[in-house]
Amino acid sequence: MNIKPLADRLVVKPLETTEKKQGSIIIPDTAKEKPMQGEVVAVGPGKVGDNGQTIAMELKKGDKILYGKYSGTEVQIDGVDYLIMRESDVLAVL
Secondary structure, three states: OOOOOOOOEEEEEEOOOOOOOOOOOOOOHHHOOOOOEEEEEEEOOOEEOOOOOEEOOOOOOOOEEEEOOOOOEEEEEOOEEEEEEEHHHEEEEO
16 A cells, blocks of 8 residues: 555554344344444654644554544545544544
8 A cells, every 4th residue: 555644644444343243133234333443554744733833643553543433534445445534533542
């Protein structure tokens, strides 16, 4: 993957959720909830402040994060799904 996010954006690969099965009910893929955990695969240089200086990112490549259910923009690169989101959309580092 050769992608470089701009400003305070980051590229996240959603982590697959483990599937729990109770009884014999099969839930189709379209009805499953979106994952809310992911791994940071690329980080932008940071946001430019009002004084013109770049504010460094707190997150780094490889961090496992928790984000909002509908955060970011879904993109597909080389057949793999990723999310591009702002650093402010991240709720916590795991």
